Amino acid sequence: MKLKIIHICIIIACAISTLWASVSFSLELTLPEAVKLALENNPEIRLNRLELEIKQSEINKKLAEYIPALNLDSSYTYWEDDPDVSELETKNQHYQAGISQKVPLGGLLSLSVNYGRSDYSPFYTEVTNYRLGPGFSIESFPDTMGVASRDDHYTGINLFYSHHLLKDGIVGPAFAPVKESRFNRDIQKDFFIQSRINLIQRVEITFFETALRQKEIKVYQEILDINKQLLKNLKSKQRLGMIPEIDVMSAQIKVYEAKEKLFSSQASFQTSTQDLKILLNTKEQIKVISGFKTNEPLRQLDDLIIFAMNKNKDLTQLKANLKKEKLLLAVAKNQYLPQVDLYVSINKKGQGSSIDKAKNLEETEYNAGIIFIYPLYPLDPKENYLQAKLKFRQAKVQLRQAELSITNQITTLYRQIQLAEKKIKVQTRQIKILKERMEISLKAFKERLIDLKIVYDIQDDLISGEQKYLYYLFEYQSLNSSLTALTR
Template identity: 20%
Template sequence: MRMIVKYGVVPLAALLGFAQPAAWASNTYTLEQAVEQALANNPELRIMQERIEQADAQLGQALANFYPQIKTSLSYQHSDNPAMAFSMIIAQRRLNLNGGDFNHPGGVDNYRPQVTATYSLFRGGQDYYLSQAAQLGVESSELERAATRNRLVNNVTAAFYGGLAAIEEHQVNNRAIEAVQSELNQSTIQYDAGVVLKSDVLSLETQLAEAKDAEIQSAHAIELAQSLLRTLLGLNANDAFEFAGNFQPGLPDNPAGFDDLLNQALAQHPELKNAEKRAAIAEQQLAAAKAAHLPRADTYVSYGSDSKDLAFSSNRDNVSAGVMVEVDVFSGFATQEKIRKAEHELTAAQETVRQTRLRIENQLKSAQLGLQQALHRAEVSDAAVRAAEEALRLVNEQRRAGVVTVTRYLEAEVARDRARNRQIGARYDALRAEADLKQAIGFWQ
C-alpha cells in the first residue's frame, strides 16, 4: 500500500489566530501546529489541569480552619423525667412555684432553634502546617503538569521528525523503484534481442523487489507516525493527519558542556522541582504530626431559645459562650505512630529528590552524547552520499561504455540509495536527539 503525503506551507497568521488556510482546515500540520494542538487537546494535560484544580480545592479546605464555623440547628425533646422536664420548663421561662407537682410534671415538649459559632484558637500549629502543605501541593501539581507538558512536546517532536524521515526515505525508495524499473525494461528488451544475459535481468528483478520492499516499509513508517501523532494530539483514529511543509530542517548546533547543561537542568527541570516540593510537603506534614502533642483551644458561642412549640420569642432566648482547652495525655500511641509514619515519608521524599537528580543527570548525559553522536554520523553520512553519488556517476559512464556489468551498476546504485537513507536517518536522529536534550534540561516547559 503506497502512502500519498501532501505538503503545504502554513503562514504565521494561522498560528496567531487569524484566517486559517485550507491546509490547516484539512488537518495538515506543521510541527508547531502539531505541538499547539497537542497542548490544547491532549487528554493527559487536561487530567493534570484537573489535578491542579483539585489541589487548589484542597488548599481551600485547609484554609477553612482559620475561619469561624457557623451552623444552625433545631432540636426537639420530650420527657417526663422530673429533672429534665423541670430544666426544660425553666429554660422556657414558664416556671410556676405555686402550681404543679414537681415530682410528676407529666410529659414536657421542648423545641430549641439555635445558631452556634465555633472558632479554633490554637491547635499546636497544625492548621498552619497543613495549609502550607496544601499550598505546596498546588505548586507540586503545577510542576507535574509542566513535566507532563515537557514529555508531550518531546514526544510530538520525535514522532513528527520520525514521520518526516519516513517521508524522505519513501521518496528515495520511489525514485529507486523508478530507476530500477526503467533499467529492467531496457534490459528485458536487450535480453530479448540477445544483447544481455538472463542473470542481469534476474539481478534487476531482485533489485526491484528489494526497492519495493523498502518502499512498503517506509510507507508503513509514515502511517505509524501519523497514528502516534493522532494519539498525542487527542485526535480520533479516523481523523485525517498530514505532514505540512516540504522542507528539510537544518542540523542542530553542538551541545554545550555537560556542567553548563546540568546547571540549567538543576535550576529549571520540573520533575526535580516537583520532587523537592514533595519533600517540602512531607516536612510540613511531619511538623503537623508533632504539633498534635501540644494543647488545643477552641471557643464557641450559641444563641437560641427554648419553647413548648415552634413559636419564637425574644423573652425566651438565651446565649451560651465558652472556651475549651484540651491536650492528649494518652492516645494509644496513635500520635507517636503518625509522627513515625511522617518521618519515614519525609525520608522517602528526600531520597526521591536524590533519585530524580541522578536520573536527570543520566538522561542529560545520554542526550548530550546522543546528540554529539548523531551530529558526527550526519557529517560522515554527508561525505558518504557525495562519494556514493560520484561512484554511481563513474560506474554509469563505464556501463554506457560497456566496461562494467549491470551487476556492478546495481551495486553502486544500491550503495547510493543506502547512503541517502543513512543521511536522512542521521539528520533526523540529530533533531530527535536535540529534542531529548531539551527535555532533559526541562527546556520545553
C-alpha cells in the same frame, strides 16, 4: 516457477501502489502545529488539567475554614396559666449572635452577645387566709391577691481567644491543612506541566519518525525510478542482442526489490502516522512538513545540569513533596508530644428586673489560663510520628537519587548528541560521493565500460548510505528531544 513468483509480485505491487495513490492527506502539519494540536486535544492533558483544578478547589475549601463564622439564634415562648386558677401570661425571649474566626498560626477568636427577657403580666389569684374566731377558733376565709406585672432581663458579652502552642516552635505547622493542600496543588501543577513536556517529547519523536518515513519513501522512489530506467535500457539492448536475457531478469528482480522496500516504507509510514494521530487525538490523514535541524548549538553541559536542577519538573515535584513531608513530620511530632493551650476571655454580664431596680447587676469577668494535656499512652501518635520521620527521610533519598539520575541522563545525552552530529556530518559527505559515484556508474554502464553487477553493488552502497543518514537524523532529533524534555 520463478516467472510465476514475479507475476504474483507484480499483482501485489500494483495493488499496494493503487492503495497508496488513493490516500489523500487532509491535515498537513509542521512540528509546532502538531504540538499545539496535541496539547489542545490529548485526553490525558485534559484529565491532568481537571485534577489540577480539583487540587486548587481543595485549597479554597481549607481557606474557607478561616472565613469568619457567624451564628444567630433566637427563641420565643408564650405560656398562659389555667384561667380558673390565675390570669398569668409569661413571655420568654432569647437572642444570641456570635462570630468566630480562626487565626492562622494556631489561634481562635470568638465574640458572642446574648440578650434575654421574661415578661410577666399582672394577675389575680385566689388565696385562703386564716384568722382567730370566737372562742379562739381558727377560721378560714377566701381572699383575692393581685400581683403587678414585671419583666426580668439579662445581657451578656463574651470575648474569647485561645492559642495552641506547638512544640516545634511557637508557630510551627499550625496552618498545616492549608499548607498541605498548597503543596498538593504545587505537586499536581508540576505533574501537569511534566505531562505536557512528556507529551511534547512523544509528539516530537513520533513526528520525526513520520518525517523519516516520508524521506525514506522519497529515497526508495528515487531508487525505484533508477532501476526502472535501467531495466528499460537493458530491454532495449537485449532486443538488439547486445546483452543476454539473464541481465534483463536480474534488472527486473531489482525493480521488484525496490518496490518491496518502497511499500515496506509506506507501511511503516502508516504505522507512525497512526501513532501520531493517537497523540493528536484526530482521525484526519496526516502529512508532516518537517525540516530536520542539525545545526542547533548545544549549551554548555554544566549550564544544562544547573538549569535542570532548578527547573526540571520531576525534581520540583520531589522538592515540593519533601517540604510537604517535613510539614507532616512537624504535625506528627506536635501530636505526639504534650499539648499546651493558652486562653484569655472577657465576659461582661448584666441582669435586672423592673420591680427592684436596686438589685440590677453588671459585672465583668476576666479569665486567663493554661491547658496542659499529656497523653499517658501515646502509642498511635508515636507510631504516626515514626512513620512520618521515615517518609521524610525517604523523600530526601528520592530527591537525591533523582538529581543524580537526571545529571547522568543529561551527561549521557549530551555526549550522544555530539557523536550523532559528527556521524551526520561524515554521512552527509559520504552520500554526496555515493550519488556522484552512482551517476558515473550509470553512464559507464551505458557505454559498456563496466558490468551490471558493479552498478548494483554501487546502488546497494547508496541505499545503505541513505538509510544510515536517515537513521542518524532520527537519532539526533530523538536525543535532542529527550535532552530538551529534561531541561525544559
